[in-house]
Amino acid sequence: MVKIPLRAESRTGGCQCGAIRYRIDGPLGRAGICHCRMCQKAFGSFGAALVSVPATALTWARGTPGTFRSSSIVSRGFCAACGTPLFMQEDGDPDYEIAIGTLDDPNAIGAMTEQSGCESKVAWFDGLSSLPSQATADYRSPEDLERLKSLQHPDHDTDHWP
Amino acid sequence: MTETKSITGGCQCGAVRYAIDGDLHNPHICHCRMCQKAFGNYFAALVGTLRENLHWTKGHPAFFRSSEIVQRGFCKDCGTPLTFAYDHSKHIAVSIGSLDDPSIVTPEQQYGIESRLPAFAHLHELKGSRTEDDIPAEMMAKLKSRQHPDRD
Numbered sequence: 565m566v567k568i569p570l571r572a573e574s575r576t577g578g579c580q581c582g583a584i585r586y587r588i589d590g591p592l593g594r595a596g597i598c599h600c601r602m603c604q605k606a607f608g609s610f611g612a613a614l615v616s617v618p619a620t621a622l623t624w625a626r627g628t629p630g631t632f633r634s635s636s637i638v639s640r641g642f643c644a645a646c647g648t649p650l651f652m653q654e655d656g657d658p659d660y661e662i663a664i665g666t667l668d669d670p671n672a673i674g675a676m677t678e679q680s681g682c683e684s685k686v687a688w689f690d691g692l693s694s695l696p697s698q699a700t701a702d703y704r705s706p707e708d709l710e711r712l713k714s715l716q717h718p719d720h721d722t723d724h725w726p
Numbered sequence: 727m728t729e730t731k732s733i734t735g736g737c738q739c740g741a742v743r744y745a746i747d748g749d750l751h752n753p754h755i756c757h758c759r760m761c762q763k764a765f766g767n768y769f770a771a772l773v774g775t776l777r778e779n780l781h782w783t784k785g786h787p788a789f790f791r792s793s794e795i796v797q798r799g800f801c802k803d804c805g806t807p808l809t810f811a812y813d814h815s816k817h818i819a820v821s822i823g824s825l826d827d828p829s830i831v832t833p834e835q836q837y838g839i840e841s842r843l844p845a846f847a848h849l850h851e852l853k854g855s856r857t858e859d860d861i862p863a864e865m866m867a868k869l870k871s872r873q874h875p876d877r878d
Binding site: 579580596597600601602604605606607608609610611612613630632633634635636637638640641642643644645646647648649650663664665666670671675676677678679680681682683686687688689690692693695696697698699700701703708711712713714715716717719 | 737738739755758759760762763764765766767768769770771788790791792793794795796798799800801802803804805806807808821822823824828829832833834835836837838839840842843844845846847848849850852853854855856857858860865868869870871872873874876
């Protein structure tokens with residue numbers, strides 16, 4: 565673990581298993597979601613939620629991501645031990661696009677500003693927020709809840725993990 | 727229940743491919759913090775099937791035990807999140823985005839809303855653009871996809 569004191573405007577994040585941890589020192593850039601078919605398959609989802617971070621502000625504090633060249637001009641980073649998609653970066657771009665869900669506090673970004681890749685947008689996306697909803701505790705017993713949250717890396721840095 | 731015949735999917739790089747020869751059920755999204763971090767996203771989008779209906783037709787996923795009772799499958803070569811399953815269950819869920827045609831299912835429920843992010847409700851209201859609007863034509867010409875095609 566690279567130990568650097570957190571500055572006022574620092575953020576941390578990482579993959580689900582904790583093999584990869586990063587820190588960002590300084591302000592974040594634009595944030596948005598991308599519906600393109602590449603992001604859908606890379607993230608196994610509707611698409612990706614990404615925030616721009618200058619490469620100079622990003623430190624890999626623990627581990628090194630695996631990368632996949634998803635196109636001739638783009639690399640995508642992920643944790644090879646648990647799969648979490650971590651970033652995409654276009655060749656020559658001074659910024660990384662960090663996967664918002666990997667931030668320890670994914671609320672701590674500025675306003676989301678845009679949707680891109682809309683040529684591949686799934687028809688069901690716009691209705692998601694209107695779907696019936698339940699909290700985990702509504703359908704899981706307290707015993708199950710305890711067993712469900714035990715192995716994910718916590719949403720803060722750790723000296724040793726696991 | 728969704729009528730399903732020869733449904734296929736896989737990871738981005740194509741090292742892992744699957745086929746589902748049975749019904750899909752319970753298409754949903756999950757906002758829980760586990761799914762957020764596993765998928766690096768606002769939520770996971772998943773659809774279930776019986777374990778016996780899911781066949782790995784190329785390669786096999788790696789698994790991460792994200793809790794005592796859950797394993798999550800992914801491609802160790804490109805990271806694509808592929809599956810979610812409780813140990814005791816006869817069902818397994820696949821990530822909807824890994825389906826070759828993610829439009830064949832429509833999520834019907836939201837789970838894990840204790841962790842739902844405030845921005846989620848407004849994502850669909852954001853100004854939208856198409857890839858060709860954002861990437862100059864000469865860059866588009868250079869953008870040769872290395873993603874596995876959406877078929878076997």
